[in-house]
Amino acid sequence: MRIPILKLHDYLLVSIQVELDDQSAMEFQEDLLKKIHNSGATGVVIDLTSVEVIDSFIAKVLGDVVSMADLMGAKVVFTGVQPAVSMTLIELGIYLKEVPTALDLEQGLIKLRQELEEK
């Protein structure tokens, strides 16, 4: 199952609505990097509202997405991380420190614009 990636001006928008298995997480990583490359997008918002489990593998994939996108000149913001998911991540021992987050898609877009203007 591929995760749809939408383009809006210079940004890419992704809402993860499916249960992420390892395979689809890896495919998503690849698809997103290709799309950044092909579209020249400068920012990406990834909405995680529907994601109920982020384990160490998925956390690593998401963290890698941020670093890889950064190398390609695109800033990533995560939105909608559920409280239960963020608590679980910390207890698991995973700190996504470098990763900007925002409450929802709208706030995510605002944050992206701010981050990009600071450059």
Added chain:
Amino acid sequence: MNETLSSVPIRKEWDIVGARQTGRNWAKDLGFGSVDQARIATAISELARNIYLYAKVGEINFERLDSVPSIGLKITARDQGPGIKEVSKVMKDGYSTSGGLGAGLPGVKRLMDEFDIESTDAGTVVTVIKWTRI
């Protein structure tokens, strides 16, 4: 009193998702709140992935523990793989032989209330329990 709820075989990658969904459903049934459901599902995901990656096949068992005043969900991850050579090393944060974040087993221990691991060259059994809050 222990009651077996179900058992999920781990053979292919998708079974990791299947096991954590089954576990979350049992957690919901037993009355765990949403944060505990996430803790339980995440712990199962780590244990099931370890089976898939390091032992290839195994199974995850779910049991209900009736105690007073709370109810427990007991999860047993069992495989006949090569086992873990140095369990004490593995239980330290930051240890991984697979390039992972190394939060796996120590993380599982933090997410659950009880944790036990037994590993020999004939296989590994990890047993964890979460109790409902009263």
